[in-house]
Amino acid sequence: MPCGQPESGAAPARYVLGVDVGSTVVKCHVYDRAAAVRGSSCRKVESLYPRPGWVEIDPEVLWSQFLTVVKEAVQGAGLHMRQIASLGISTQRGTFITWHRKTGKPFHNFISWQDLRSAQLVNSWNKSLLLKVIHVIFTVLHFLTGNDRFLAPSFLTFSTQQTSMKLSWVFKNIHEAEEAARENNCCFGTIDTWLLYRLTKGSVYATDYSNASSTGIFEPFTVCAVPKKNVVAIYCASERIADIFAFSISFQKSDSEIFGVPIPIMAMVSLYPLIGWKIGKEVVYLTEGSISDIGTAIKWAQDINLFTNVDETAEMAQSIVDSQGVCFVPGFQVPVNDQSLCSSFMGLKPSTTRNHLVRAILESVAFRNKLLYDTIVKKVHIPLQTIRADGGVSNNSFVMQMTSDLINKKIEKPANADMSSLGAAFLAGLASGFWTDKEQLKKLKRIEAVFEPQKDSEEYRPAMDAWLQAMKHSLHW
Secondary structure, three states: OEEEEOOOOOOOEEEEEEEEEOOOOEEEEOOOOOOOOOEEEEOOOOOOOOOOOOOEEEEEHHHHHHHHHHHHHHHOOOOHHEEEEEEEEOOOOOOOOEEEEOOOOOOOEOOOOOOOOOHHHHHHHOOOHHHHHHHHHHHHHHHHHOHHHHHHHHOOOOOOOOOHHHHHHHHHHHHHHHHHHHOOEEHHHHHHHHHHHHHHOOOOEOOOHHHHHHHOOOOOOOOOOOOOHOOOOOOOHHHHHHHHHHHOOOOHHHHOOOOOOOOOEOOOOOOEEEEEEEEEOEEEEEEEEEEHHHHHHHHHHHHHHOOOOOOHHHHHHHOOOOOOOEEEEEEOOOOOOOOOOEEEEEEEOOOOOOOHHHHHHHHHHHHHHHHHHHHHHOOOOOOOEEEOOHHHHHHHHHHHHHHHHHHEEEEEOOOOOOHHHHHHHHHHHHOOOOOOOOOHHHHHOOOOEEEEEOOOHHHHHHHHHHHHHHHHHHHHO
């Protein structure tokens, strides 16, 4: 969002801010016109777990953290807010809140995309006769018309990660929210909406296309929502979409796949399409498959003292020849969608050490990268020569090298691994005129590391087969 014009005689606005509200941290970077970081600040997201399977965030705490990282980043760069041309916000997608339109008071905490409270409702819908009828109808419509708009509903299933299912839970279980909705006094929004509402003291109630299209109450093909009058596209972006945009302006379309945290791979597979972004009349569509628990698994491993600093993990994994048969299985979204899958270590022995456990966790990341890559190759006939990686996992040389070996492709890592913040800053900078066009941004491309295949993927076959077997044992727990 634009930050206004500098006062007369003041230093011109020569910087943009990129804020990333992720699942584990809130961070802000100050960028100059060369996209170099001039100042930064970070705070840990404080997740709440009021009941088993429930994951929440206190909205007031998050608001305070947002303000803190923005102020600290600007001050750390030795700047004043009047020197900031615009602010871009990238957020974890699917986390939402509802509040009273007149008072601004929330009816509940943020309900995280990781929250499982809607599991019973999701299972009921997925087993319903109505959903089966919908699948048949849209399969026939797609066959008769060839219109891809009818393809997505033909295989649509519900998930606990979908905002619409948890919103339904809210209206069934929180009387105040239901009553306010009946009186047209209930505001619903993802994190970006809430932050904008607070930043503008309630005068702006809006979201962006990427967050809206993932809620389940937005039609990506006709670009409309329910209710349409309450949703306006602006400069914010979901965390994954900011990633993709930052890559897309620098690289060719066929080379813009990403491994990050969460790890998305973008392509038209048997998944529901989303809107990536809209600039002017250009609407960019994509469909994603994601591994959504990498950050959580690594944070858990650190919390139980498997390692002190995440930077140690690559060296720990490389210090041993293999995991000694130990397999780690976290939850899945794609290609396995089983809400009852349990996280587990299998193959433990008296000789198992912390290094073996850490290596097993990192190997599971690489193995799932391989599964997702294979899904793309099977579904989409697009030549992929180079894979690009960003996010926290891209800083792990062990995972990147093993992934390169498994998929037999070169992987490039940008100099700026925080592509969520950078992508949000790019979008905000374009909207405010700080950067003129995407061609200008393409010149800012900087690659820090390249991982070339060093081993035949077949060398990993025994370990991956054991891991796949462990995964099967963890299903339907």
